[in-house]
Amino acid sequence: MVRVNNNFSKIRESYLFSEIAHKTAEYRSSHVDAKIISLGIGDVTRPLCNEVIKSLHTAVDEMGVQETFRGYGPEQGYKFLIEKIIKHDYNSRGITLDADEVFISDGAKSDLGNIGDLFDTDNLVVVTDPVYPVYVDTNIMAGRADNIMYMSCSAENNFIPTLPEKTPDIIYLCYPNNPTGTTLTKSELKKFVDFAKEKGSLILYDSAYEAFITEEDVPHSIYEIPGAKDVAIEFRSFSKTAGFTGVRCGYTVVPKTVKASAPDGSLIALNKLWNRRQCTKFNGTSYIVQRAAEAVYSPQGQKETKENIAYYLNNANFIREGLASIGMQVYGGVNAPYIWVKTPQGMGSWDFFDFLLEKCNVVVTPGVGFGPSGEGYVRMTSFGTKENCEEAIDRIKKILI
Amino acid sequence: MVRVNNNFSKIRESYLFSEIAHKTAEYRSSHVDAKIISLGIGDVTRPLCNEVIKSLHTAVDEMGVQETFRGYGPEQGYKFLIEKIIKHDYNSRGITLDADEVFISDGAKSDLGNIGDLFDTDNLVVVTDPVYPVYVDTNIMAGRADNIMYMSCSAENNFIPTLPEKTPDIIYLCYPNNPTGTTLTKSELKKFVDFAKEKGSLILYDSAYEAFITEEDVPHSIYEIPGAKDVAIEFRSFSKTAGFTGVRCGYTVVPKTVKASAPDGSLIALNKLWNRRQCTKFNGTSYIVQRAAEAVYSPQGQKETKENIAYYLNNANFIREGLASIGMQVYGGVNAPYIWVKTPQGMGSWDFFDFLLEKCNVVVTPGVGFGPSGEGYVRMTSFGTKENCEEAIDRIKKILI
Numbered sequence: 001m002v003r004v005n006n007n008f009s010k011i012r013e014s015y016l017f018s019e020i021a022h023k024t025a026e027y028r029s030s031h032v033d034a035k036i037i038s039l040g041i042g043d044v045t046r047p048l049c050n051e052v053i054k055s056l057h058t059a060v061d062e063m064g065v066q067e068t069f070r071g072y073g074p075e076q077g078y079k080f081l082i083e084k085i086i087k088h089d090y091n092s093r094g095i096t097l098d099a100d101e102v103f104i105s106d107g108a109k110s111d112l113g114n115i116g117d118l119f120d121t122d123n124l125v126v127v128t129d130p131v132y133p134v135y136v137d138t139n140i141m142a143g144r145a146d147n148i149m150y151m152s153c154s155a156e157n158n159f160i161p162t163l164p165e166k167t168p169d170i171i172y173l174c175y176p177n178n179p180t181g182t183t184l185t186k187s188e189l190k191k192f193v194d195f196a197k198e199k200g201s202l203i204l205y206d207s208a209y210e211a212f213i214t215e216e217d218v219p220h221s222i223y224e225i226p227g228a229k230d231v232a233i234e235f236r237s238f239s240k241t242a243g244f245t246g247v248r249c250g251y252t253v254v255p256k257t258v259k260a261s262a263p264d265g266s267l268i269a270l271n272k273l274w275n276r277r278q279c280t281k282f283n284g285t286s287y288i289v290q291r292a293a294e295a296v297y298s299p300q301g302q303k304e305t306k307e308n309i310a311y312y313l314n315n316a317n318f319i320r321e322g323l324a325s326i327g328m329q330v331y332g333g334v335n336a337p338y339i340w341v342k343t344p345q346g347m348g349s350w351d352f353f354d355f356l357l358e359k360c361n362v363v364v365t366p367g368v369g370f371g372p373s374g375e376g377y378v379r380m381t382s383f384g385t386k387e388n389c390e391e392a393i394d395r396i397k398k399i400l401i
Numbered sequence: 402m403v404r405v406n407n408n409f410s411k412i413r414e415s416y417l418f419s420e421i422a423h424k425t426a427e428y429r430s431s432h433v434d435a436k437i438i439s440l441g442i443g444d445v446t447r448p449l450c451n452e453v454i455k456s457l458h459t460a461v462d463e464m465g466v467q468e469t470f471r472g473y474g475p476e477q478g479y480k481f482l483i484e485k486i487i488k489h490d491y492n493s494r495g496i497t498l499d500a501d502e503v504f505i506s507d508g509a510k511s512d513l514g515n516i517g518d519l520f521d522t523d524n525l526v527v528v529t530d531p532v533y534p535v536y537v538d539t540n541i542m543a544g545r546a547d548n549i550m551y552m553s554c555s556a557e558n559n560f561i562p563t564l565p566e567k568t569p570d571i572i573y574l575c576y577p578n579n580p581t582g583t584t585l586t587k588s589e590l591k592k593f594v595d596f597a598k599e600k601g602s603l604i605l606y607d608s609a610y611e612a613f614i615t616e617e618d619v620p621h622s623i624y625e626i627p628g629a630k631d632v633a634i635e636f637r638s639f640s641k642t643a644g645f646t647g648v649r650c651g652y653t654v655v656p657k658t659v660k661a662s663a664p665d666g667s668l669i670a671l672n673k674l675w676n677r678r679q680c681t682k683f684n685g686t687s688y689i690v691q692r693a694a695e696a697v698y699s700p701q702g703q704k705e706t707k708e709n710i711a712y713y714l715n716n717a718n719f720i721r722e723g724l725a726s727i728g729m730q731v732y733g734g735v736n737a738p739y740i741w742v743k744t745p746q747g748m749g750s751w752d753f754f755d756f757l758l759e760k761c762n763v764v765v766t767p768g769v770g771f772g773p774s775g776e777g778y779v780r781m782t783s784f785g786t787k788e789n790c791e792e793a794i795d796r797i798k799k800i801l802i
Contacts, residue, residue: 044472056464056689106683106684106687109683245472277409280514281515285507
């Protein structure tokens with residue numbers, strides 16, 4: 001009889017967001033007049049910018065006319081988009097890439113999940129704690145439940161992960177970080193690159209929040225670090241950069257110099273393997289969507305998307321400064337849409353969640369939901385409206401002052 | 402050091418389409434005036450229908466306005482599309498499905514590849530020969546290189562696969578078939594369903610060409626067969642139905658009654674596992690694209706897409722009848738865009754390819770490229786223009802008569 005991949009049974013069911021929804025709904029039902037504001041929302045709320053909309057309409061019209069209709073595109077993505085990505089996101093920072101080192105996809109989550117296809121089951125993996133759950137769950141599904149190590153990140157170590165004693169084969173890093181909103185400086189990231197080069201580890205670098213970076217010393221790409229092109233795969237997304245969470249487009253950079261070992265001791269280029277994986281299990285990203293992503297790189301597209309980022313960062317700053325002004329410990333929010341807030345008086349994450357819901361009618365995300373080291377923190381996001389952010393923080397300040 | 406999934410090294414590199422392109426280019430370079438017509442093309446050529454274009458424009462406009470903007474959608478797809486699918490593609494044939502049994506994706510190829518995540522490596526798999534290579538390659542990648550069995554299909558057995566003596570755990574079926582264009586009648590398909598029920602096998606039913614079915618006794622969905630909801634997962638696509646090869650939308654039906662066994666002997670619903678897989682490694686299909694797919698089901702969308710299908714089927718009929726009229730053995734093309742043509746005088750697939758290229762300036766696909774049982778056949782497709790199809794067949798008839 002057909003048999004399941006039993007590794008699925010080892011995934012811990014996460015009730016984080018359903019528990020939040022449940023508690024919120026329950027409160028709402030007994031407080032029908034409460035004006036509840038969510039600072040828990042992890043999704044953008046501002047519409048696509050005009051330049052993207054214009055490009056989408058043009059691409060749609062092309063698809064309705066025999067002469068300009070496009071069928072199957074390259075599994076790796078269209079050159080028109082890849083060239084823009086390389087020029088704007090990499091060449092502008094002194095990084096050179098060949099067109100066949102960039103793979104367009106329907107989003108970073110797909111790529112971060114699917115990349116695991118390339119690796120032997122018995123690789124040793126390390127992730128941060130707290131962590132974006134996709135890294136952990138996809139590795140468990142692939143049979144690495146017993147091969148996952150954690151690097152605790154908290155105020156105590158300034159949110160800089162310490163590599164474990166046992167040498168990991170694969171290191172997941174997400175900077176700017178979800179959920180903490182913290183970053184690594186170039187010199188801090190360099191330590192990971194140097195370690196990977198020395199030990200033969202691979203870094204999977206999730207840079208989905210890159211567009212939010214405002215500080216000079218924070219790398220936008222891991223390839224700003226010398227040697228990283230030998231050891232790192234980078235994942236990027238238009239989701240948070242340009243509000244594409246419902247449009248679906250991301251890309252993954254696999255330099256041809258990144259290699260992994262085969263059983264016979266030979267070194268295999270992961271670029272070739274990823275290309276094979278994508279050609280076999282993926283059929284390219286929607287043409288229309290790729291034209292939308294291309295428009296992000298036009299001068300007007302850059303101006304408009306940056307205005308949206310600035311709007312969210314302004315919210316982040318308001319949250320951060322507002323809470324700091326009443327003596328709370330806040331992290332992130334400078335180079336990221338996320339603010340990681342230490343609960344007052346040693347409260348647990350869920351206790352503070354309940355407190356904010358009941359006393360302020362504000363919903364946040366309990367940090368412990370992202371891993372044990374998130375206990376004693378909550379995550380707030382800046383993706384709501386300015387008005388809601390301001391009102392939420394004003395309410396919290398009034399209660400906690 | 403990081404280690405690769407060595408199963409990738411067991412995939413046979415396919416040079417089929419690159420070899421065709423190479424031979425064609427070579428011929429063209431030495432015959433610059435030749436008007437080469439391709440009957441090898443596996444992609445649609447007619448533009449999206451008006452109703453789909455209208456819906457795309459509306460959805461794009463929604464994304465540009467705060468009030469109607471959509472961010473992350475459900476990983477499983479929007480209800481507005483799922484409900485249309487169930488009503489039009491299933492209820493209309495007496496099949497009931499719950500909304501959470503249908504999963505929208507970016508295409509059938511992704512789903513057919515990713516479904517393998519759900520199964521233990523040591524399942525025994527059977528595919529037809531000739532075969533769509535994705536089934537084979539994705540199973541090899543997942544470590545089942547030694548677990549794949551083949552069912553030969555040729556004129557000798559009327560292209561009806563015979564199950565192997567060893568009981569397979571997973572059976573891939575693609576009907577209407579790529580590459581042969583042949584079908585199974587309801588009673589023939591019933592034998593597979595009955596077998597699967599008896600043995601505990603799972604059928605992965607690829608129904609991407611369903612829209613081309615014209616004959617009464619050919620099932621549009623495997624769920625027309627009693628009991629199939631206990632043993633089959635069905636894959637569908639808008640690619641060939643509505644010209645979405647560059648738009649990217651498909652869907653997969655996983656009835657809650659389809660189960661597989663866990664090591665402890667318990668039965669696990671594959672619906673739950675697929676849902677978990679998709680929620681973890683996929684972030685939903687583009688909202689705009691789902692609105693486009695929805696428009697296919699409107700009365701006008703149905704009318705227009707059926708006109709396109711009729712156009713291709715008319716080409717298929719012309720190819721089929723034209724070649725039959727000069728005594729060639731032809732298969733498929735009645736319920737499929739593909740015509741499977743026996744080479745004359747026992748020629749090999751590639752010899753006949755060369756012959757048609759040189760004598761008629763017509764490009765076809767050598768059948769042997771889809772598997773050993775394809776030797777002695779070529780595949781012709783009906784996706785070109787009417788004018789080109791007619792001219793190509795006229796040329797072939799003049800040479801072979």
